[in-house]
Amino acid sequence: MPLLIARNAMLVVIDFQARLMPAIHAGDKVLLNAGRLAEAARLLEIPAVLTEQNPRGLGPTVPELAGTAGPLISKMSFDACAEAAFLDAIAGDRELVICGCEAHVCVGQTVLSLLEHRRRVIVVADAIGSRAPESREIAISRMAAHGAEIVTTEMVLFEWLRTATHTQFRAVSKLIR
Template sequence: MTLLSATDAILVIIDFQARLMPAIHDGARLVANARRLVDAAGLLAVPVLMTEQNPAGLGGTVPELAGAGPVIAKMSFDSCAEPAFLEALAGDMQLVICGCEAHVCVGQTVLSLLEHRRRVAVVQDAVGSRAAESKEVAIARMARHGAEIVTTEMVVFEWLRTAAHPQFRAAAKLIR
């Protein structure tokens, strides 16, 4: 994968859930960055897919992100174990991944997507774990296996490609 493309991407939001987020290191910043990604996706017509891990136990998606896209409930840590998840990602789109926890659900999902030969970009500043060390090790592992590691700002500006884009001003405001 080289540059990300808004015409060739799906934003995948993994398990940003109400009962989980208070335990996530730097959780408020991660949710804010995920919201920036959702808003940029909306401006640039990038589809959004969301998951919720055991929603009966961990609650629904945090209010800041609720309703951003269709939600697939799951019990497996690896979202790919849920047939509806892979069906929703049919085709050869770039998968831009954010969510929690980096070393469990995000990590297992990303590694599985890579095994399925999917193009995956993990948004480092919109992925979290309870412990910073767990996130750090997970990011390194995903990168070793072929995931691109990017930031929220990289995603937004690569989706835009040019300051001449009709949505440039609106998207740039999301970053500032």
């Protein structure tokens, strides 16, 4: 089914870290959208997993996302799939909704590996970032060419809701106002 299904989703939040975010092009917008996704996941009881790349060097997850429910996986590999704890956290067949930094490094390598693992991967284009805009654009093209679905934050939120009669419609729709 092409539409996203909330009950079959998992949010994957990759490397939104304190020392990295100031260098990310349009980082405020990327972080805002990741926060919207994390809050919607909380409201809709969608599980999440967070990663931190070399937290001693890049610092912890930014405060705006640090409270996101779900396991926090520290890693040294750019590809989160190289960490057994990450693979354990995403075990099953949930569709994986991806946000994070950097699009052309940790996000890209993780997405490509997830595709090799035959997972349905949804990359939220306005919730991923890189230091250089061209790196982000090329990463999105490459991930799409290999089978990742490219969406926006609003697409995810409204597909998760499906209807204006959803009990969380008002709360989730407020996130994008």
